[in-house]
Amino acid sequence: MSIARGVRSTRSARTVRIASGQGFWGDDLDAPVRQVRGGRIDYLMLDYLAEVTMSIMRKQQLRDPAAGYARDFVPLMERIIGDCVERDIRVVTNAGGVNPSECARAVAEAGRRAGAGGRARIGVVTGDDIVDRLDDLIAAGHPLEHMESGEPLESVRHLVRSANVYLGARPIVEALRRGARIVVTGRSTDTALTYAPMAWEFGWSWDAYDLLASGVVAGHINECGAQASGGNCSADWWEIPDLARVGFPIIEAGPDGSFVVTKHPGSGGVVTLRTVKEQLLYEMGDPESYITPDVTADFTTIRLARQGPDRIRVHGIRGGPPTPFLKVSVACSAGYKAVGTLVYAWPDAAAKARAAARILRERLDRLGLAFDRVLVELVGWDATHGHLAGEPPPDLPEVQLRVGVRGQDRAAVERFTREIAPLVLTGPPSVTGFAGGRPRVQEMVAYWPALIERTVVEPHLAVDVFEV
Amino acid sequence: MPRIPLLELAHARSGDKGDTANIGLIAYDPMDYPLILEQVTADRVKHHFGSLVRGAVERFELDNLYAVNFLLHGALDGGGTVSLMTDAQGKVFSTALLRMEIEVPEEVATRVAGRGRQPARRKESAS
Numbered sequence: 326m327s328i329a330r331g332v333r334s335t336r337s338a339r340t341v342r343i344a345s346g347q348g349f350w351g352d353d354l355d356a357p358v359r360q361v362r363g364g365r366i367d368y369l370m371l372d373y374l375a376e377v378t379m380s381i382m383r384k385q386q387l388r389d390p391a392a393g394y395a396r397d398f399v400p401l402m403e404r405i406i407g408d409c410v411e412r413d414i415r416v417v418t419n420a421g422g423v424n425p426s427e428c429a430r431a432v433a434e435a436g437r438r439a440g441a442g443g444r445a446r447i448g449v450v451t452g453d454d455i456v457d458r459l460d461d462l463i464a465a466g467h468p469l470e471h472m473e474s475g476e477p478l479e480s481v482r483h484l485v486r487s488a489n490v491y492l493g494a495r496p497i498v499e500a501l502r503r504g505a506r507i508v509v510t511g512r513s514t515d516t517a518l519t520y521a522p523m524a525w526e527f528g529w530s531w532d533a534y535d536l537l538a539s540g541v542v543a544g545h546i547n548e549c550g551a552q553a554s555g556g557n558c559s560a561d562w563w564e565i566p567d568l569a570r571v572g573f574p575i576i577e578a579g580p581d582g583s584f585v586v587t588k589h590p591g592s593g594g595v596v597t598l599r600t601v602k603e604q605l606l607y608e609m610g611d612p613e614s615y616i617t618p619d620v621t622a623d624f625t626t627i628r629l630a631r632q633g634p635d636r637i638r639v640h641g642i643r644g645g646p647p648t649p650f651l652k653v654s655v656a657c658s659a660g661y662k663a664v665g666t667l668v669y670a671w672p673d674a675a676a677k678a679r680a681a682a683r684i685l686r687e688r689l690d691r692l693g694l695a696f697d698r699v700l701v702e703l704v705g706w707d708a709t710h711g712h713l714a715g716e717p718p719p720d721l722p723e724v725q726l727r728v729g730v731r732g733q734d735r736a737a738v739e740r741f742t743r744e745i746a747p748l749v750l751t752g753p754p755s756v757t758g759f760a761g762g763r764p765r766v767q768e769m770v771a772y773w774p775a776l777i778e779r780t781v782v783e784p785h786l787a788v789d790v791f792e793v
Numbered sequence: 794m795p796r797i798p799l800l801e802l803a804h805a806r807s808g809d810k811g812d813t814a815n816i817g818l819i820a821y822d823p824m825d826y827p828l829i830l831e832q833v834t835a836d837r838v839k840h841h842f843g844s845l846v847r848g849a850v851e852r853f854e855l856d857n858l859y860a861v862n863f864l865l866h867g868a869l870d871g872g873g874t875v876s877l878m879t880d881a882q883g884k885v886f887s888t889a890l891l892r893m894e895i896e897v898p899e900e901v902a903t904r905v906a907g908r909g910r911q912p913a914r915r916k917e918s919a920s
Binding site for chain 1: 845
């Protein structure tokens with residue numbers, strides 16, 4: 326597939342409003358509806374993917390070839406597609422997961438049910454999924470070494486569950502150019518969902534690195550939903566109003582790359598320098614070198630200014646060229662784990678919980694069960710800050726004992742799950758909280774980040790646009 | 794000089810990338826940013842977390858935001874779905890860092906005293 330080098334939009338808007346509607350798969354289901362109906366927006370971006378999400382979706386697809394995407398997206402589009410057509414709003418999402426084509430097909434069906442047949446086009450981006458090409462790629466000299474350990478993927482090849490390349494904005498722009506109202510991708514970067522509409526609307530060229538870097542910063546602010554507008558904000562959290570109706574962030578972008586972060590009038594939450602700064606630093610690595618498929622952004626050049634209530638202006642951003650590589654997210658099966666809990670009450674709650682953990686470990690030893698790791702935490706005391714919490718006082722009202730094990734032998738982990746409940750009658754007293762039944766054994770998936778030369782990926786990218 | 798917790802000088806957000814936790818530490822007031830730069834070094838943070846962080850600690854400065862970013866390598870028990878930790882995604886390393894104490898001039902300690910915590914509710918006048 327060839328993707329247009331220079332982009333040009335038929336629209337010549339001076340300000341484009343790109344609303345965030347979803348920060349992860351499992352976020353507030355009604356947030357996108359509030360974004361569409363609560364005021365004027367031009368684009369709705371919906372981020373559904375996290376590092377582990379792709380492997381979960383792959384597992385679903387192996388059971389059912391028509392699955393493997395964020396299913397919530399389909400009923401959502403059935404609710405809002407009419408509004409999107411009437412208000413001329415475009416939707417850009419990575420809800421496609423490991424199966425964007427099936428996702429788009431289901432959305433088209435939902436759109437027809439909602440009466441949008443013949444009134445909207447859907448664009449689908451494919452080519453990020455390289456799981457079926459892995460053997461060929463390795464044979465052709467692409468070792469897909471782990472970015473931290475340097476180990477080649479060959480060593481865990483038989484354990485690979487999914488492998489997807491992070492794609493940038495170009496295929497999304499191509500779908501928009503071909504008139505798509507809804508663009509469904511697989512593993513696009515979270516930020517591309519926001520800056521692709523900016524690049525398209527303003528006709529930015531692919532070597533306008535400062536502009537693209539501004540788009541990346543806008544995308545980073547949008548990609549976690551309400552985390553930029555008052556949610557999970559540690560600065561004076563008790564003063565943040567009306568989080569029950571929190572307004573998700575909206576980027577008001579201009580052609581020069583500068584933009585304002587805001588939210589719909591009358592919605593809950595706040596947009597302040599503090600909420601925006603906290604989100605800018607979220608999941609940050611080296612701030613001078615925020616690498617994406619299209620540009621390397623420098624977060625140390627960001628300038629922020631308060632422009633009014635719930636309005637933060639962002640400008641001054643510099644960027645440089647991207648690297649010759651794209652990042653690959655590989656998920657590998659990594660054994661089994663289980664976590665069991667019991668609750669101990671006053672007095673000496675923590676001492677009782679620790680005694681129970683010692684008894685449990687001795688029993689596991691006597692059974693000859695070996696694990697790669699056993700972790701004991703006292704929820705209510707040290708589960709979040711470890712030894713920084715100091716020693717628990719004897720008058721602690723209650724504590725939850727939480728014991729986790731992991732290993733390669735499923736039977737051993739299974740047996741562990743049967744050793745929790747017996748502690749109720751055979752261990753320290755004033756214990757409860759076991760009504761949930763035995764813990765569940767979970768298959769673990771390890772994340773294997775790698776790099777691949779973009780030249781072996783880009784020729785495989787495809788954009789398909791069709792009518793609902 | 795008085796010692797105060799970082800909680801009174803800065804707010805923070807943390808998250809994960811694989812087995813690495815990141816913490817963004819942001820001065821409430823730009824005038825306190827130099828104190829943070831001087832005292833909240835990568836070494837001090839590594840020492841503060843002790844056995845909670847197996848690998849190195851890196852620090853990056855964002856003077857434009859009056860903020861620093863820390864990478865805590867080997868902090869999440871393997872990270873992702875492998876980790877057994879309650880906080881497998883490193884979400885509360887933020888406030889764990891805000892526990893750290895630093896030395897500040899008397900006037901700073903007085904100015905920021907009580908920051909970072911919800912003010913006690915006033916008792917109802919009845920009763």
